[in-house]
Amino acid sequence: MRSPQLLIVGITTLITTSVHASIIQNQPRNGVIAFDTPLDVSTDLSKRQVGEHDYIFPVSNFPKLTIPIGSNKDVVQLSIDTGSWLTQVPDVASNCTECLLPNGKLGLYDANKSTTAVKTGQTLKSDFAPTHYYHGKGVVDDIWFAPNFKIPGTLFNDVQEISPLWHEGILGLSKPPKGSENQNIVWNAYKAGLISKPIFAITQRNESSNSLQLFLGGHSKSQMTEDYTWTSIENKNFAGHIDFININGAEIKINATVTFDTGNYGVSVSQEVYDAIINSLPYDPLKSRGIISYDSIKDRSVTVSIYGKNYSVPLKAFFGPGCDPGVRYCDIVVYPNPAWNWGSSFNRFLNLALNYDNGSYIGIAGWKPSNTNDVVAF
Incomplete structure (x- = not known):
């Protein structure tokens, strides 16, 4: 394994x-x-x-x-x-x-x-x-x-x-x-x-x-904004190469291949990227304690470039579950660690798929919330 x-x-x-x-x-x-x-x-x-x-x-x-x-x-x-x-x-x-x-x-x-x-x-x-x-x-x-x-x-x-x-x-x-x-x-x-x-x-x-x-x-078409884009990841885990992220107009260079892992929740990055993400989040005096006010991040989005294609995800991708209307503060779940493992806090806001046939291909598509399903075969 x-x-x-x-x-x-x-x-x-x-x-x-x-x-x-x-x-x-x-x-x-x-x-x-x-x-x-x-x-x-x-x-x-x-x-x-x-x-x-x-x-x-x-x-x-x-x-x-x-x-x-x-x-x-x-x-x-x-x-x-x-x-x-x-x-x-x-x-x-x-x-x-x-x-x-x-x-x-x-x-x-x-x-x-x-x-x-x-x-x-x-x-x-x-x-x-x-x-x-x-x-x-x-x-x-x-x-x-x-x-x-x-x-x-x-x-x-x-x-x-x-x-x-x-x-x-x-x-x-x-x-x-x-x-x-x-x-x-x-x-x-x-x-x-x-x-x-x-x-x-x-x-x-x-x-x-x-x-x-x-x-x-x-898959279900109801949560998709587009068709899947497929990229070969032969000899790699369930992973995607992230070029950069853009938060509040600040572009943060990533240039790393990360594992999209449902066996984890948080987002692990290098110390340099961690510092850049924290500094780019809206101002809050409690950021240093790992929390930020819900009102400062609600309705905001982040641009993420994966294999050269840009995807828009809610800023909530870097915060824990329960970061919803009615809460005062949200937990920041970005952590400095060299493993580059991005858990379901982030990947819940993308449609992700893995094709095993004739190699190994990751499929990525833009996401939108929907309470309905339109289930179709690949």
């Missing part, structure tokens, strides 16, 4: 979500599988690390799916992560007492009781930090998304040892290395004929970031 040092973060307030499937009931229709995952704030804390550089996120936004796995349809909770590709499934052997489902029940998979499980014998270790890890064995089994609908034959890490600071597994969505395509549910759904093309898309319905949508094989 990808280098653990690329998966950010510090101390985070996790967001608990579950599949409500209000779009199309999780069933493949017209070559698309869609999930609606509302977000609810919890107070669960987690610490993640990038190399030797720690930093703190006061908020986080980790969308999750609650899904059954194996012949017994053991229900587990997995974070949707565009920053990694390997699916991590906590097994009963891990004795995880904190791996709870939204209903409060324990959510663990039992590979020994699944008649469809095929154990590969491969040892899998994912160490994101000394205190954050998944250790287990390779297993191939069915992942279910509805009582009569499954994605067959996905290889995942059947986790035997899980960090006590993590309370769920991971559903990795980035493209696996060549030869390991069966580690990815999008590719497996395509090969099984369940979706029209091996592409996933992620969209937010509103600016509050409490209605994430995940699509396999399609």
Whole structure:
């Protein structure tokens, strides 16, 4: 899998979500599988690390799916992560007492009781930090998304040892290395004929970031201001090269490739860029304390150039969830860190997609809020 040092973060307030499937009931229709995952704030804390550089996120936004796995349809909770590709499934052997489902029940998979499980014998270790890890064995089994609908034959890490600071597994969505395509549910759904093309898309319905949508094989046109622009990112993670951002008329040179990561919330940049962003924000005497008044940023936008094309996003892209009318101050979620990982605080305001076919291509399109859906296949 990808280098653990690329998966950010510090101390985070996790967001608990579950599949409500209000779009199309999780069933493949017209070559698309869609999930609606509302977000609810919890107070669960987690610490993640990038190399030797720690930093703190006061908020986080980790969308999750609650899904059954194996012949017994053991229900587990997995974070949707565009920053990694390997699916991590906590097994009963891990004795995880904190791996709870939204209903409060324990959510663990039992590979020994699944008649469809095929154990590969491969040892899998994912160490994101000394205190954050998944250790287990390779297993191939069915992942279910509805009582009569499954994605067959996905290889995942059947986790035997899980960090006590993590309370769920991971559903990795980035493209696996060549030869390991069966580690990815999008590719497996395509090969099984369940979706029209091996592409996933992620969209937010509103600016509050409490209605994430995940699509396999399609997208919703209602939140788009234009068609996707596709760029090859061969041999890279789910990433985009950002040329510059313009805040309040001040152009800040970025010239860096950043990972768009739903497994994180904040925006990590170099110290120089961090200073420039903070200085370009509207004046507020509390900026040095990491907060700014809502009234000073409401209705303002930022221009972001990605692969030479300009996109307009709300200035709220650099602030935490809850930065909405009625609040007095908003948390700044920009942090100095050399990892260049931009989480869902920013990418919720773009339509992002990843095409796995004949290479690896990121799709980017302008975004607009919409309470409706017009779901179409790619």
